[in-house]
Structure formats: structure tokens, C-alpha cells
Amino acid sequence: MDITESQLNSATVLALSGRLDGLAAPALEQKVDALLATGVKNVVLDCSGLAYVSSAGLRAFLTSAKKLKAAGGKASFAALTPAVHEVFELSGFLTVLTVHPTTAAAAQ
Amino acid sequence: MDITESQLNSATVLALSGRLDGLAAPALEQKVDALLATGVKNVVLDCSGLAYVSSAGLRAFLTSAKKLKAAGGKASFAALTPAVHEVFELSGFLTVLTVHPTTAAAAQ
Amino acid sequence: MSSSTLLTLANDLAEIPRLAEAVEAFCEPHEPTMKDLMAIQLALEELITNVINYGYPDGLPHTFTVDLSSPAPGCIRAVITDDAIAYDPLARPEVDTTLPLEERKIGGLGVHLVKKLMDVSHYERRDGKNILTIERRLNRAD
Amino acid sequence: MSSSTLLTLANDLAEIPRLAEAVEAFCEPHEPTMKDLMAIQLALEELITNVINYGYPDGLPHTFTVDLSSPAPGCIRAVITDDAIAYDPLARPEVDTTLPLEERKIGGLGVHLVKKLMDVSHYERRDGKNILTIERRLNRAD
Numbered sequence: 277m278d279i280t281e282s283q284l285n286s287a288t289v290l291a292l293s294g295r296l297d298g299l300a301a302p303a304l305e306q307k308v309d310a311l312l313a314t315g316v317k318n319v320v321l322d323c324s325g326l327a328y329v330s331s332a333g334l335r336a337f338l339t340s341a342k343k344l345k346a347a348g349g350k351a352s353f354a355a356l357t358p359a360v361h362e363v364f365e366l367s368g369f370l371t372v373l374t375v376h377p378t379t380a381a382a383a384q
Numbered sequence: 385m386d387i388t389e390s391q392l393n394s395a396t397v398l399a400l401s402g403r404l405d406g407l408a409a410p411a412l413e414q415k416v417d418a419l420l421a422t423g424v425k426n427v428v429l430d431c432s433g434l435a436y437v438s439s440a441g442l443r444a445f446l447t448s449a450k451k452l453k454a455a456g457g458k459a460s461f462a463a464l465t466p467a468v469h470e471v472f473e474l475s476g477f478l479t480v481l482t483v484h485p486t487t488a489a490a491a492q
Numbered sequence: 493m494s495s496s497t498l499l500t501l502a503n504d505l506a507e508i509p510r511l512a513e514a515v516e517a518f519c520e521p522h523e524p525t526m527k528d529l530m531a532i533q534l535a536l537e538e539l540i541t542n543v544i545n546y547g548y549p550d551g552l553p554h555t556f557t558v559d560l561s562s563p564a565p566g567c568i569r570a571v572i573t574d575d576a577i578a579y580d581p582l583a584r585p586e587v588d589t590t591l592p593l594e595e596r597k598i599g600g601l602g603v604h605l606v607k608k609l610m611d612v613s614h615y616e617r618r619d620g621k622n623i624l625t626i627e628r629r630l631n632r633a634d
Numbered sequence: 635m636s637s638s639t640l641l642t643l644a645n646d647l648a649e650i651p652r653l654a655e656a657v658e659a660f661c662e663p664h665e666p667t668m669k670d671l672m673a674i675q676l677a678l679e680e681l682i683t684n685v686i687n688y689g690y691p692d693g694l695p696h697t698f699t700v701d702l703s704s705p706a707p708g709c710i711r712a713v714i715t716d717d718a719i720a721y722d723p724l725a726r727p728e729v730d731t732t733l734p735l736e737e738r739k740i741g742g743l744g745v746h747l748v749k750k751l752m753d754v755s756h757y758e759r760r761d762g763k764n765i766l767t768i769e770r771r772l773n774r775a776d
């Protein structure tokens with residue numbers, strides 16, 4: 277999996293591409309920890325290029341969202357593919373995480 | 385397998401393309417029988433597009449060559465791919481059949 | 493002609509993406525949707541991750557198998573067979589997916605997703621082996 | 635991760651091109667040359683054609699299997715297992731490939747080619763079954 281960082285409005289956007297499986301999930305958690313350490317609080321996860329997510333990836337999403345919320349910030353998820361959307365839905369993540377149709381809307 | 389018929393000098397050229405396996409071999413024998421029935425005696429088998437030949441295909445080649453020879457004609461084989469050439473060689477067909485590098489040379 | 497693929501895996505998480513590729517190659521002639529592929533890859537990742545992480549407490553190298561087949565047109569079956577410690581992951585209590593963020597437990601989702609995404613999930617202990625069978629009808633409406 | 639493919643075939647010559655496709659799909663990750671692919675497809679065609687044509691004299695539908703695997707890097711193995719009548723094709727006398735056109739027999743070449751194109755060819759009768767194993771090292775010099 278590749279993680280590409282950029283800035284949009286007041287949000288730090290992490291564009292995820294490829295497969296967020298159990299091998300790749302630790303890299304995402306480390307990336308969010310590193311952002312938190314530099315004071316970043318508003319993170320948008322752009323999932324438009326995310327082909328696959330397993331429960332290990334969902335765990336990394338949940339942990340990241342909890343940490344950002346505890347730091348007074350927030351995580352927003354944008355542009356889920358239909359397959360990833362289904363996994364969010366079956367996991368009840370559509371109600372606990374903030375999900376937007378586009379990265380632009382998530383970074384408002 | 386596809387068989388395409390054309391005329392070059394005094395020879396009837398049959399261009400073979402695809403796979404000459406046990407399923408396809410009867411079609412080649414029928415084609416040569418049909419040519420013999422109309423008096424054709426000089427046949428070039430253009431193998432440049434032949435990706436595969438099995439012993440059933442070799443049998444069809446041998447039968448065709450024998451029938452044409454018995455009718456006072458001849459069969460020439462042209463433009464073998466390396467894989468088909470190897471099977472001819474291992475079968476001793478390079479010495480019993482007439483093999484030319486190109487269709488033009490075979491139709492001289 | 494029908495075809496099945498037997499994969500032999502090491503107890504190493506690096507097998508996850510390799511297995512995903514083999515699943516894609518096996519399913520391709522059956523024309524799966526993206527959702528189908530993801531569902532089957534995900535279910536297998538969840539189950540083999542547990543086998544790899546918890547099944548072999550001796551820490552030594554072991555192998556186990558994943559057998560891919562199509563028992564009927566438009567249906568994919570995977571059977572995981574391991575000689576790891578006896579464990580039925582399907583017997584675990586249901587997770588509550590309706591709790592708010594603060595109360596959600598980190599983990600436990602994997603088996604929940606397996607059950608939701610598969611049409612069949614079945615555990616058996618036989619001849620000292622764990623045998624987990626999962627099946628999905630391709631292109632199902634959901 | 636290592637992978638093997640088990641194919642179940644009917645006693646019908648229409649299986650030949652399907653088997654050839656499955657062989658190509660299985661071998662592809664092992665980067666065979668055109669000669670390698672042709673050699674393995676040809677050896678399998680010769681052997682299964684004989685099973686289909688002569689192995690089941692009752693004329694009824696039967697199935698048999700072809701198991702494709704890679705026992706070592708750069709080596710492809712195929713095992714044909716059938717419950718047809720006991721027959722060892724490898725025990726047949728060598729054909730004479732040096733005779734002139736008129737004296738060449740129509741036929742008998744198939745098994746000759748199998749032996750030449752494969753590095754291993756082995757017959758065994760076990761549990762009422764014919765088990766034929768062939769192997770080829772890919773990219774061999776010849």
C-alpha cells in the first residue's frame with residue numbers, strides 16, 4: 277500500500293492506494309502517530325484508490341480515529357469504492373466514522 | 385485451428401494457424417482429401433502460424449504426404465516455428481518430409 | 493473439465509498478499525465482481541491470520557493448506573486445513589457493530605465479516621486437523 | 635507459498651484444448667518458453683488421448699484427474715491418475731524414427747515424444763489406478 281500526504285484547506289489528506297491488509301496496516305498506524313506527534317489534528321483519509329481493506333485495516337482506521345478524537349482533532353474518510361463501502365457497512369463503521377463522498381467535502 | 389487456402393506458382397498453399405491437436409487433425413486430413421479429389425497434387429503447408437502440433441497432427445501430416453506422393457504429387461512444409469521444428473526433429477520428420485524455411489521457397 | 497487449486501502456505505503474514513493474488517487468478521475465469529474478490533480474499537485473510545498468529549504457539553515454521561474449488565457454477569469454495577491447535581473461530585460470540593466509537597472494541601471484527609460475506613462457513617475438527625470451509629455465490633445481491 | 639492445480643477431466647477429446655489452456659495458466663508464473671509449454675501440453679495430450687480412447691471400453695462417461703505442481707523451482711510436474719484399465723504406455727517398444735516415408739507406421743509417435751520431451755516419465759499401478767508422472771525442467775538446453 278502507498279500513502280501520499282497532501283494539504284487541503286486546514287486538513288492533512290492521506291491518499292491510500294492499493295491493499296490495506298494485515299501486512300500493510302502497521303504503516304498506516306505509524307503514519308497517523310507521526311502526524312499526531314507534529315500536532316496535526318484534522319486528517320482526511322482519501323480511499324478512492326483503496327482496492328481492499330481487511331479487519332486489520334479497519335482496526336487501523338478505528339485506532340487512528342480514536343487517537344485523533346482524543347487529541348481534540350478528527351478523522352474523516354472519503355471516496356470509498358463500493359467494495360470498501362460494503363465492508364464499512366457490515367462492520368457498522370458508517371455510523372461510528374465520518375464518511376464523505378469526496379475528499380473535497382471531507383476537507384471542508 | 386484455421387486453414388486458409390491460396391495459390392502460389394503451381395502450388396496450393398494451406399496456411400495453418402492455431403493448434404493442430406487431436407481434435408483439429410481430422411479437419412486437415414479432410415481438407416487434403418478434398419484437394420486430392422479435385423486433382424490438386426502440389427501442396428505447401430505454411431506452418432508460420434502453427435503454435436502447436438501433437439502426434440495426431442504429425443499423423444495427419446504424414447498421411448497427407450503419403451497420399452499426395454501416391455497420387456504423383458508432393459507435400460512441402462514451410463516456416464516451422466522453433467517449437468514445431470523441435471517436434472519434427474524428435475519424430476524424425478525432418479528427414480522424411482520436405483521442409484523449407486519459407487513458403488516462397490517451398491512453392492518454387 | 494473442472495479445476496481446483498491447492499495452496500501450501502507458511503505460518504508467516506507475508507503469505508497474505510500472495511494468497512490474495514492466487515485467489516484472484518483462480519476466480520478470474522468465474523468472472524467475479526470486485527465485491528466478490530474482496531469478500532473471498534478478506535475472509536481468507538481473517539482466517540489464516542488467526543491460524544498464523546495463534547495456531548502455532550511453538551514459534552516454529554509450519555505449513556497449512558488452502559484448497560480453492562468451484563463446487564457449482566458461480567460458486568467459489570475455499571477449505572483451510574491446518575494441524576494447528578484445535579480452535580473453532582466460528583463459535584465466537586457475535587460482535588456488537590452498533591456501539592459508538594468510544595465503546596467499540598479494537599478487534600473481533602474479522603470473523604463477523606467472514607460470516608456476513610460468505611454464504612457458507614463451516615468448522616470441523618477431524619484427524620487432528622482444523623478444517624474450515626467457506627463458500628460464496630458470485631454476483632449475489634446484497 | 636506453493637501451489638498445485640487439480641483438474642478433473644471427462645473421457646472426451648474436447649478436453650484436450652481446455653487442458654492445454656489450464657497448463658498454460660498454471661505454468662505462466664514459472665516463465666516457461668514456447669518450447670516448454672508445447673512440450674508439457676503435448677505430453678499430456680498424448681497420454682490423456684490414450685486414456686480417453688482406449689482406457690474405458692464400456693463407452694460410458696468417466697472422469698480422471700491431472701494434478702499440476704512445481705516440485706522445485708523451474709520444474710513442472712503433472713500426474714495423471716485414472717481408474718481405467720491397467721496399462722503402462724511407457725513399456726511400449728521404441729519406435730524407429732529413421733525409416734523412410736513409405737515404411738513409417740502411422741502412429742506410435744506419441745509416447746516416443748513424451749519420453750524425449752520430459753525429464754521424468756514414470757508409470758505406477760496403485761490401488762486399482764494408473765498413475766503416470768511426468769516432469770520437465772523449464773528452459774532446458776536441447
Ligand SMILES: Nc1ncnc2c1ncn2[C@@H]1O[C@H](COP(=O)(O)OP(=O)(O)O)[C@@H](O)[C@H]1O
Nearest residue numbers: 542543546547577579581598599600601602603
Ligand atoms: N486459529 C486460532 N487458533 C487459536 N486461537 C485463536 C485462533 N484464532 C483466534 N484465536 C484466539 O481468539 C482471540 C481473538 O481472535 P480475534 O478476534 O480474531 O483476534 P484479533 O481480532 O484480536 O486478532 C485471539 O486472541 C486468540 O486467543
Ligand SMILES: Nc1ncnc2c1ncn2[C@@H]1O[C@H](COP(=O)(O)OP(=O)(O)O)[C@@H](O)[C@H]1O
Nearest residue numbers: 684685688689719720721723741742743744745
Ligand atoms: N491408456 C491406454 N489404455 C489401454 N490401452 C492403451 C492405452 N494407450 C494405448 N493403448 C493401446 O496401445 C495401442 C497403441 O497406442 P498408441 O501408439 O498411442 O496408439 P495410436 O498412436 O494408434 O493412437 C492402442 O491401439 C491401444 O490398444
